[in-house]
Amino acid sequence: MIKGLAVLSFSFILGMWCGQLLGAWLAINTNVGGVGFAMIFLLLSKEFLSKKGWWNGELEFGIEFWNKLYIPVVIAMAASLDVKSALSSGWLAILAGIIPVLLAFWVFKILMKNLNPARQ
Amino acid sequence: MNELAQVIGKNGLIVAFLVVGILTWLCDLFSKKILNARIPGSAIAIFLALVFGYLGGVWAGGEKGLADLPLLQGLSLLGGSMFRDFAIVATAIGASFVLIRKSGLLGLISLILGIGIFFFSGVALGWVMGYRDVISLCTIGAGACTYIVGPVTGGALGASSEVIALSIGTGVVKTIAVTILTPIFAKTIALDNPGAAMAFGGIMGTSSGVAAGLAATDPKLVPYGAVTATFYTGLGCLLCPSLFYLLLKMLLE
Secondary structure (H helix, E strand, C coil), X not given: CHHHHHHHHHHHHHHHHHHHHHHHXXXXXXXXXXXXXXXXXXXXXXXXXXXXXXXXXXXXXXXXXXXXXXXXXXXXXXXXXXXXXXXXXXXXXXXXXXXXXXHHHHHHHHHHHHHCCCCC | CHHHHHHHHHCHHHHHHHHHHHHHHHHHHHXXXXXXXXXXXXXXXXHHHHHHHHHHHHHHCCCCHHHHCHXXXXXXXXXXXXXXXXXXXXXXXXXXHHHHHHCHHHHHHHHHHHHHHHHHHHHHHHHHCCCCCXXXXXXXXXXXXXXXXXXXXXXXXXXXXXXXXXXXXHHHHHXXXXXXXXHHHCCXXXXXXXXXXHHHHHHHCCHHHHHHHHHHHCHHHHHHHHHHHHHHHHHHHHHHHHHHHHHHHHHHC
């Protein structure tokens, strides 16, 4: 189990490092795509270990556990957001938080109608 | 009772597991027995968590929702960015490399489209509500992208703290709106396959909102949405205070 967790942690740190380096390189001092890079490293590690024949159920369990823990983490995150001040910082925050989202849903629908990847 | 409070105070993270576990359990039961599983239990749990976050803000008066109550401070550790990002990366174990590569271009188009939509509609709303100076408008537009792009842009341009707070509020409202609306609209907008989820992550951007909304829609889609959404904030921080600011300045001055 801990080996799988180590693989996940290794990919995570490496990915976050790439994100941080990219952010520093663009001079914006924030992490650019760290999570995305980490996911790619995780998929590469899985491919590499499978080819070597080192990938097994026990190892996968360490990663699977965190995969399953994802929704509980989101629930905890939602409960610790500053919902109150988001709703009380005025009408503009509420309007500018919701109207663009509706607009984006609409644009997304049009985009999917024209190039839905499932139909190609 | 005093002893129990001590134990709870020392073991915040464990208490958070217990609280979230019980909430999930109750919501699953409610979803199965009363709603015939028409709304997934996780969607109800996330929505209720937001309501509790609001109530926590009212009771404790802080800015971390329910986690400002001393007995529940472990929630901010469990729901903090470290565990959130770690768990999102772990979801990639169910993703396929081939699919991610195949939808790469669509993901890129949607990222640029998404940042543009949110920034400029945010600016337009700021204008309608009476803001006229370029720096404030730019900060509000950036806040409509995410609650990180807003303060980063405002800080870089030297916006007032009131406007920066407003941009953070806007970003948090956006996250909440995406979380709640995604499972509701998912069917109508054909959000039911990995490629669509990647485009969705790029357009909506807020990684916590996209991930939570997709988790409530279909957990299998989470890694695909997350892989594009994770670039959104960085790209927003790059574009808003530079290219978009200059564009806005040219338009308004």
